[in-house]
Each structure stands twice: as C-alpha cells, then as structure tokens.
Amino acid sequence: MKQLYLALCLILTLLFCENLLAQEDGGRPVLLRLRDGTEISGNVLSEDKDHIIIESASLGKLNIQRSQISMVEYFQPGALRRDWFPARSNGRNLFSPVTGFNPAKGEGYYQNFMLFVNQAFYGITDNFSMGVGLEFASLVGGSSEFPSIALYPKFTIPVVKNKFQVGLGAVVTHLSEYGPSTIDFSCYYTALTYGSPDRYFSAGLAFAHEDGDFQPGPIYIIGGQYRLTRSFALVTENWIADPLQGSLISLSGRLIGRKISWDFAMMIVVDNSFSFGVDLYPIPLLGLTVPFR
Numbered sequence: 001m002k003q004l005y006l007a008l009c010l011i012l013t014l015l016f017c018e019n020l021l022a023q024e025d026g027g028r029p030v031l032l033r034l035r036d037g038t039e040i041s042g043n044v045l046s047e048d049k050d051h052i053i054i055e056s057a058s059l060g061k062l063n064i065q066r067s068q069i070s071m072v073e074y075f076q077p078g079a080l081r082r083d084w085f086p087a088r089s090n091g092r093n094l095f096s097p098v099t100g101f102n103p104a105k106g107e108g109y110y111q112n113f114m115l116f117v118n119q120a121f122y123g124i125t126d127n128f129s130m131g132v133g134l135e136f137a138s139l140v141g142g143s144s145e146f147p148s149i150a151l152y153p154k155f156t157i158p159v160v161k162n163k164f165q166v167g168l169g170a171v172v173t174h175l176s177e178y179g180p181s182t183i184d185f186s187c188y189y190t191a192l193t194y195g196s197p198d199r200y201f202s203a204g205l206a207f208a209h210e211d212g213d214f215q216p217g218p219i220y221i222i223g224g225q226y227r228l229t230r231s232f233a234l235v236t237e238n239w240i241a242d243p244l245q246g247s248l249i250s251l252s253g254r255l256i257g258r259k260i261s262w263d264f265a266m267m268i269v270v271d272n273s274f275s276f277g278v279d280l281y282p283i284p285l286l287g288l289t290v291p292f293r
Helices: 002-016 137-142
Strands: 029-034 039-047 051-056 060-065 069-074 108-113 117-123 128-135 148-151 154-160 164-176 182-195 199-210 219-227 232-240 247-256 261-271 279-292
Touching: 029 051, 039 060, 182 219
Parallel strands: none
Antiparallel strands: 029 039, 029 069, 039 051, 051 060, 108 117, 108 279, 117 128, 128 148, 128 154, 148 164, 154 164, 164 182, 182 199, 199 219, 219 232, 232 247, 247 261, 261 279
C-alpha cells in the first residue's frame, strides 16, 4: 500500500503541478449577460442593488444598471479562462471537502450521488464553510432504522492567493448499521492544495476517531482536478488508510455546465483485512452538483 501511495503522489504531482495562468489583479471575475444578448466579462470593482461596476480588459471601467442585466455569473478567482464556467468543485474533490478551497461567502451547492447520498455545502465567510450530509441507502429494505448523517466544518487559509491554500476541518458522521445500531466516526484533517480551482493538486493528512478512540495511524488523502476544456475535467480522490484496513481510490470525468455539473466516476474499495490477500470492490458512481445562492 505504501508503494501505491508513493506512485500516486508522483503521478499526480507531475500532472497537476504545472505553471498556472495568473489571474489579473482586481476584484472577483464576473460574466454579465445584458437583456439585448451582449455578454461582458471583467472584474467586479463594486456593486449594490442598483448597479455593478466592473473593469473590463477591452472596454475599461463600466457602470452597468442591474435593470439592463439578465444574468450574472460569478467566477472563481484563479480560473484559467474568463469565458469558462465555474469549476463547480467549490471546495471538494470528488465527494469529500478535504481541500484548501471553500465556497465564497453566501455561495453554496447541493450534491447528490446515486439518488441516495445527499450533501450540501455553504460558505459562511470566504474562509469558513459548513456542510451537511444525509444518506438513505441504509433504509432500503429495512436494513436500518435511521439514515447516516454527517457534518463538514472547514476553515481555509490562503497562503499564496490562487496558488497555495491550507484547509483545516473535520468529517463528523453518525453511521447507521443493521437495525438500531449506529457508529460514531469522525476524522480531523489538514489539507495542502496547490493550484487554482480549475487545476489543482491536494494532499491531506487525517486522523480517525471511532466510538471514542483514535485509530493508531493516519489516513493519507490525495486528490485533484485537471480541467481540460471549458466543460470537461478529470477528478481523482484517494483515501489511503492501512490502519483502518481499507482504502478508497477513485477517478471521475466531470462535465461542467453553466449551472449543473455531472460526475461519472469509478470508485474502488481496497480491502486488505484478510490475511490471504487484498480484495478490490469496484463501485460505479453517478453524481450531480447544483449551485444555490
């Protein structure tokens, strides 16, 4: 398992840690669509309920009345291209928030996997977010009396803006077993993320706490996204967890739309709890992400 971890680190480092295009100085990137169909992109200098003042690279400073605007699309700082849709990662890899990114203040999104797994994340400030999770698969067939629930608090520190971020957070869960039995499981993590929301590499270290006891060793969390075009990216998330006698490896293609993104993923559960070898359990995943404001 250590060889797998080292190889994965090397491959992802070579893939993601390339020179990224620097963002122009100024405010938050935005795309405005006017009622006559014209689209204008730039950086927000200021805004209120009646006007948005932006700095456009080709048109200069513009003061636009909101009554003339039919659509406002805010983009993530550090985006590779200003005409690209937001990366729709909003602080997560494939399914967990173990990165150095956060949704901006007042922004959030809903994520669903395979109908039964639901998550929502919201930016309370630009550097602090809270997420909640709820799954219903355990209720199918009466195997459990209660669904599993989770909380995802996270604080981020932008060490070098749009280049290097640190995330500190927790995954606090109450997991259902058969019947009325439940398990309290949490992990507390630190994540170091290099790059922009479009192309980044993230490495995390977590310690698990299960039913009142910390597990004996750390969990290594390796993830990242590599955006190839305006509407397509490759995403990976991997939990290397020998002390828990199991790991998760995943690779996904992400279709990024103006409002919705789709993940077509394959997750492999690695079970090395048996003395006679290692078992691999492939699980296909289909997920969608919808932003809300």
